[in-house]
Amino acid sequence: MIVLGITDSITSGATIVADGRVLAAVSEERLNRQKMAMGFPRQSISEVLRIASLEMKDVDHIAVATNSLFWRPEPTKLEDYFRKSKERSRDLFLASGSFFAKLTNGSPMSRKIYYELKALLTRGRKTKIRDLLAEGWGYRGEVSFIDHHLAHCASAYFTSGMENAVSISLDGAGDGCSSHVYRVENGQFKLLHKIDSYDSVGNYYAYVTHLCGFHAHKHEGKITGLAAYGKPTYVDLLKRYVQYQEGSIHNIGGCFDWSAIRKLESELGPAFKMEDLACSIQWILEDVATKFVQYWVKQSGMSHVALSGGVVANVKLNQRIHALREVKHTFIHPGMGDDGLATGAALFKCFQLCQRAQQPFDRNPINNVYWGPEFSNREIERELDAFGMPYQFHQDIEKRVAGLLADGKIVARFGGRMEYGPRSLGNRSILYQTVDTTVNDWLNKRLKRTEFMPFAPVTVKEYAYQCYTGLEGAELPAKFMTITTDCTEEMAAHCPAVVHIDGTARPQLVDQESNASYYQIVDEYRKITGIPCLVNTSFNMHEEPIVCTPNDALRAFRDGSLDYLAIGNFIVNGPSA
Numbered sequence: 001m002i003v004l005g006i007t008d009s010i011t012s013g014a015t016i017v018a019d020g021r022v023l024a025a026v027s028e029e030r031l032n033r034q035k036m037a038m039g040f041p042r043q044s045i046s047e048v049l050r051i052a053s054l055e056m057k058d059v060d061h062i063a064v065a066t067n068s069l070f071w072r073p074e075p076t077k078l079e080d081y082f083r084k085s086k087e088r089s090r091d092l093f094l095a096s097g098s099f100f101a102k103l104t105n106g107s108p109m110s111r112k113i114y115y116e117l118k119a120l121l122t123r124g125r126k127t128k129i130r131d132l133l134a135e136g137w138g139y140r141g142e143v144s145f146i147d148h149h150l151a152h153c154a155s156a157y158f159t160s161g162m163e164n165a166v167s168i169s170l171d172g173a174g175d176g177c178s179s180h181v182y183r184v185e186n187g188q189f190k191l192l193h194k195i196d197s198y199d200s201v202g203n204y205y206a207y208v209t210h211l212c213g214f215h216a217h218k219h220e221g222k223i224t225g226l227a228a229y230g231k232p233t234y235v236d237l238l239k240r241y242v243q244y245q246e247g248s249i250h251n252i253g254g255c256f257d258w259s260a261i262r263k264l265e266s267e268l269g270p271a272f273k274m275e276d277l278a279c280s281i282q283w284i285l286e287d288v289a290t291k292f293v294q295y296w297v298k299q300s301g302m303s304h305v306a307l308s309g310g311v312v313a314n315v316k317l318n319q320r321i322h323a324l325r326e327v328k329h330t331f332i333h334p335g336m337g338d339d340g341l342a343t344g345a346a347l348f349k350c351f352q353l354c355q356r357a358q359q360p361f362d363r364n365p366i367n368n369v370y371w372g373p374e375f376s377n378r379e380i381e382r383e384l385d386a387f388g389m390p391y392q393f394h395q396d397i398e399k400r401v402a403g404l405l406a407d408g409k410i411v412a413r414f415g416g417r418m419e420y421g422p423r424s425l426g427n428r429s430i431l432y433q434t435v436d437t438t439v440n441d442w443l444n445k446r447l448k449r450t451e452f453m454p455f456a457p458v459t460v461k462e463y464a465y466q467c468y469t470g471l472e473g474a475e476l477p478a479k480f481m482t483i484t485t486d487c488t489e490e491m492a493a494h495c496p497a498v499v500h501i502d503g504t505a506r507p508q509l510v511d512q513e514s515n516a517s518y519y520q521i522v523d524e525y526r527k528i529t530g531i532p533c534l535v536n537t538s539f540n541m542h543e544e545p546i547v548c549t550p551n552d553a554l555r556a557f558r559d560g561s562l563d564y565l566a567i568g569n570f571i572v573n574g575p576s577a
């Protein structure tokens, strides 16, 4: 059973699933080079079909992960909030550019028009998607629409390998909600609870991101890193805005979006300490979300937790959730943000169809997320020649790269299939030693990045327990850099560059089975130096998405900030090498 999943949300993309196995998944941003690209995923649809060597006529069903306020027929708590005053309505108008917000505030007639328009837009959007699929690929088969949070929760559950679990999304907002909680038994989803988008704790994290001078919904990771340097001095203030209460999360501040930002700004005053505010919102998030998850773990009677949604990009929160005594196994979907929606929608629908047709469905945990395109040595060589860069061919490229790294060189690696999700996992990565703590300063400057968390380590899996503690039950997410863990004294002594000020790291455990070539590089480096870890950071140009093609890699490398590029079986010297 072949199902194509698509999402036109932030970040849009497409995924092809065959009998429960992901064949290919790509985000539109990697192809059109616009970070967090939204809209109909034209290029991704064609690309996943190409990667999977399929044509649209081979597709049995298309599952669309929706993301539209217009989808819900009933007024949401958020709409209710905006209906209450003209000022709030103006806020929404300014924030979203939507004139519909104005219609929610006024006479019964204007409200009637609003709901009719909403229904019309819902139908219109569905028709538009069907039209685009017919025009672009001649597809006139079945299309289904899967709720945003159901798609998130399905993405985590079906890739975790868990049989029975509680699957929870924690998000900014999508389809009118910020969270859904499902009890899942043998693939059957039962909705236990949902939280309106008005009550989103993720939104408060975004407001603080904005107040600290960064891009909301994009740079939240910087706040997580910065939090370790501050004190939780604003916790009491923030508690007056968002709280955990009786199995749910509540926005008790009576404000939303710009009005919340303005209110917080005036309460904090102009001289607030950025690191203390970061520390405080991290404290609030961990407190609220951990209590929420704990409640539903107890209620559902499950000890296995599958997590998804933009909020669980917060690796520190995930560590706290995993440390709950009621939780035995934790899994975080590697494409936890909206880039994972297409995968969740496709897996959910594929499971239903396989069950109906009594066909087998692959329920194994994912072993890797190298689901994007790959390029042959011949294709790479053509691009190298076009760029006019001198290069050498190496049969034993892994040993050569390990040697360069042991000599203290920075090496960008481009090889194999591109990673799915927001993290580089070795195939589009920059590698360096973990012994030099100053690397966090000078390499970030060279890459024009502002980071407050140290670089993350890739570690040979066999040495995981020599380096980390508290990983039991979280070995799978640790393959995908979606959780922090405490470091051993040995790790702190030998790899200080990747250990945060609070004694944690967010590792990628690499094994032979999931990526033989990458594993060999790290292991060869270990044989030379005795250290089983390397710095692994994403290979991209400033504010650009992670590189996808050899052309992207060579453009990024040409700016001169790196020593060597290992691309396919070729080594290219940088100007500083």
Ligand SMILES: [Fe+2]
Pocket: 148, 152, 171, 172, 173, 174, 309, 310, 337, 338
């Ligand atoms: Fe989402």
